[in-house]
Amino acid sequence: MSDMTDRKTKSVEEYEAPLPWHLGVYDAHCHPTDTVASLEKIATMKTKALTIMATRDQDQSLVAQFANALGQAKPEDPGRFLIPAFGWHPWFSHQIWDDRGTTGSPTAEGPHGKESHYRSVLTPVPDEADFLSSLPEPRPLSALLQDIRAHLEHYQTALIGEVGLDRAFRIPGTELLDEEYEKDPASTPGGREGRRLSRYRVDMNHQRSILLAQLNLAGELQRPVSVHGVAAHGTVYETLASTWRGHERSVVSRRQKKDARPNHPLSGEDEEFPSSKVSVFAVTRSTPYPPRICLHSYSGTAGTLKQYLHPSVPVDFYFSFSSLVNFSSRSDKAVEVVKSVPDDKILVESDLHAAGDAMDELIEKIVRTVCRIKGWSLDHGVTQLGANWKHFIFG
Ligand SMILES: [Zn+2]
Incomplete structure (x- = not known):
């Protein structure tokens, strides 16, 4: 990793140099299972590892299939790999029936029937018979959580994703x-x-x-989570924060920290690697909140970042950026946000629906954009982003 002097001496030529792929470039969030045939292209991609998201009923087992085909990552194994993520995206959340604490089935007649389920979770309340009958039979939440749990127990490095909140989207109709x-x-x-x-x-x-049910599961199994948040930044924060209410870290001054050091189990480590605190306990405890969360294609403001990064927050937050969502057009807001994200909390992603050259190109583009905004040399940037991704995935 370059030092500060090195970073200051980068030149325009350096930004035009080929991307140092050999240092390891990682996609923190993508959807190659949307195009199953693209699986065979992964082996020849320049991006070293893909973090592949599940979103709905149809792709949970595809994510598992992809992971089986390419092998799971190990922190010590530098080979090409996939990190599978399992979970339900907000765009498909209406297909889930929250059966916790109730009896009966959403497919039965009566208060839990299919139509009454959709009437209770969609807004405005739908009445078109065509539309209602085009929707799938709702699936019970408890069964989905069981499936996610089984996948996470099988894949030791798997995370939960893509989950989240979206106030802007509307579900597809029949036409x-x-x-x-x-x-x-x-x-x-x-x-x-x-x-x-x-x-x-x-x-x-x-x-x-x-979302909360999936966050709690991630906390129980101590896995990281990839979160989608659109047009709901306040609600996303409130919802995430509700999982750690009562578990805030006590914020101590440097002096108090120093005084407490002789009895501190992490003495000597915590100042240099503050984010490693969380993972030290990862295998020995469960919490209602996940150990690490990535806010993917982060579109909040620089100001909102501060809430997530407050020292009392016991979750290690990462912020991921994509060429598709954050830099699809010239975006001064995204530039400001990237500048404000601490160097060790930033990730890059393609968010693309197919593996292959297009995915590599999007990743290359966002790596270059982030390096330019941060004033990093390409070598420094790729190394830093790689280290961040490993911390997010492995703790
Ligand atoms: Zn996504």
């Missing part, structure tokens, strides 16, 4: 955007599939319950 649209046989079902968006959104309280 096609373009009557000529032909379903792409290569793409995994369950996505938008050329449909026009309906006017229906998923109730925020329902989204919150689904």
Whole structure:
């Protein structure tokens, strides 16, 4: 890793130099299972590891299949690998029936019937029979949590994702955007599939319950989480913070810290590697909050960052940026945010729906953008981003 003097002497030529892929470049959030055929392209990609997200019913087992095909990562193994993530995205959260503390089945007639489920979680309350009947039978939350748990127990480095909150999205309706649209046989079902968006959104309280259940599971199993948050920054923070309420770290002054040191189990380590505190206890305890959270394609303000980074917050937060979402057009806000994220908390991602060259290109683009904004040389930046990704995944 370069030192400060090295970082200051970088030149324009250096930014135009080839990306030092050999130092290890990692994609913190992507969706290659949306295009199953792209699996075979991973072996020839320049990006060393992909963190692949599940989102819905159709892709949980595909993520497992991809992980089986390429092998799981080990912190000490520098080979090419995949990190699988399992979980339900807010765009599909209406398909989940929160069966905790209730009896009966959402498929039975009566108060838990399919139509009454969708009437209770969609807003405005839907009444079109066509639309209601086009929706899948809701799945009980307890069963989904059991599936996620089983995957996480099987894959020791797996995380929970993609989960989150989204106030802006509307679920697809029954009409096609373009009557000529032909379903792409290569793409995994369950996505938008050329449909026009309906006017229906998923109730925020329902989204919150689904998110909280998955965050609690991550805390129980001490796994990191990849979180999606759109048009709901305050609610995302409130929801995440509710998991660590009553578990805040006591904020002590440097003097108090020094005085306490002889009895401190981490003495000598904590000042240099503050984020490693969390992982030291990772295997021995469960908490209602996850040890580490990545806010993916982070679109909050520089000001909101401070809430997450407050020393009393017991979760180690990371902020990930993509060319697609954060830098799709010139964005001064994203530049400000990237500048404000501490150097050891920033990650990069493609968020792309297929593995291959396009994914490498997006990753290269965002690595270069981050290096330029941060004033890092490419070598320094790639090394720093790689170290950050390893901390996020492995603790
Ligand atoms: Zn995503």
